[in-house]
Amino acid sequence: MNSDEQLGTLKESLLGLDMESAVEAARSLADGGGQAAVQDAVSAVSEALGVVGKRFQDGEWFLTELVYAGEIAKEVMGLLTPLLEAGAAEAAGTVVVGTVAGDLHDLGKNIFVSYARGAGFKVVDLGVDVPVDRFVDAARESSALALGMSCLLTSTEGEIGKVIAELERQGLRESVKVIVGGAALTEQFARHVGADAFAPDAITGLDTVKKWSAS
């Protein structure tokens, strides 16, 4: 199989939810070629994840499929990333992500994390129940391009405003874009607390962060 065919197999396997075959295709691509082949494989994963995301947004695919495709991408990237030249990985920028204090829901946040990684972002995942200071410290320390907060509970949505206020207080607000998502939130709420964007789903959120990265 030539490398184009292998790239095709990699994409198809990911879209066909066949982990074994995706990993195998990635391995032969990595074995057979140099830096360019690895880069191509990474792009193929990213493109395939784009298709998965579109299918999810359009209601053709469901959570288990979205999650499992993310898991396949994670395995494949685990193989490819160490082979990339320093600096080539995670070139898209750093995104700090977490679920706000008092909230322990993490399924949605985790999906965003795995797709953002798949798209080439460096992700600092702070987990759940994250207090204001940890969000702000992580954004500062990692010179983050964006800060993502997940919030599914009404009782904890006040946390988002607090994080934004603290970013402002520390003079970081100009350099960090803020995106929020989760069941309790709406576009209107996001605007009201001064976030830059609301993500109705992880893939739309990723599209927004990609736009920020490109501009």
Next chain:
Amino acid sequence: MDFKERILTAMEHQEPDRVPVMGLVMDPATSNQVLGKQPADIGGLLNDPSMRGQVKDIINLSWNDIMYSNFADALEASIKLGFDANWTVYTSMEVVEDPQCKTGLAWHDAFGRLWEMTTDDKGNMLLNYICGLLTTEDKWEAWVENKRPSFDMMIQNVAGYHRKLVDNYGDRIYPIGYAAPGIFENSWQPIGFVNFSRFVYQKPNFVERVIAFHTDLYLRYLDAVMQSGVEVVMGGDDLGQKTGPMMRPELIEKLLGESYRRVSETVHKKGRKLVWHSCGNIYSLLEKFVEWGFDGIITMEPTAGMELGRVREQVGHKLVLVGNLDVSYLLVRGSREEVEAAVKKAIRDAARGGGYILSASHSHSSVDPKRLEWMVDAAHRYGKYPISI
């Protein structure tokens, strides 16, 4: 009509004297506020290293009493608020030492979930599911093998618990026993959703075995709940999330359809009715609910786009609808006018011809009892049959 006749008439898709109102009270934060009680400072005691061991042992020994008094308070509060019915839930827990948890203690439920306890700013206790303990097939197998005696004990406790609540409160309110968590949740939560999703594709036989195990256990659980003698029983599984079902509907049918049919059969064989809870956006599952034999659904989460009118339009009177006042804003800090308007809209959208019980869309510790009072009051004022609004 009394509260029981009201509920049972609505369950038959007939019009009672007025729209029945059901409470979903369970959080101590709500009950304590309604009853003017001070929370027991269990959090404080557990945070004190000199007390922790002793308190842990006491909790484990008296867990059934703690559960009972929690829901006794919930029922008492519901009576005070004027509800016709309230749900009652039993959760089986064991507190164990776990240095990785914040308080140094973890709460393990019988099914293999790890929970942690927190307290709100007033000291009310909250237990939250954190993660699954059974992340591999081996761990799962070992757990269910070791826990057989605990499952038997749990079933016994469930039966006694619901019966006692009915004995002590059944003359003043209709306590609807809720068999929770359901088969899907007991299958994925102890394993974790990411692992579960992986296993669906990589180890389908294992997933089927897990679901079969939890189906059998759930049927026993339901049977125990029904020993309370109450004619209506609740079951449930969160099958939806904000934008749609948690899994492809065909996959839900394949993995769980037969289990849910058996659930309905078990309930119907005893001459009872089954009301099913599911969060999330579940329009695409409504016909399935009918097909599986559910008699009613509760929740219809507004934050996930569920509207009573649209549900009624889609399924007609094939399902009794119980819901769905918003707990994200309306019942937390909505104005009296807003609560009233929402009650009127719900009644207008779903109450004609019976088959409707008004309730909040979910339990939530931030729900304000004052708003619940307004909800009940508006239901009494605008919910008289024949509906004229």
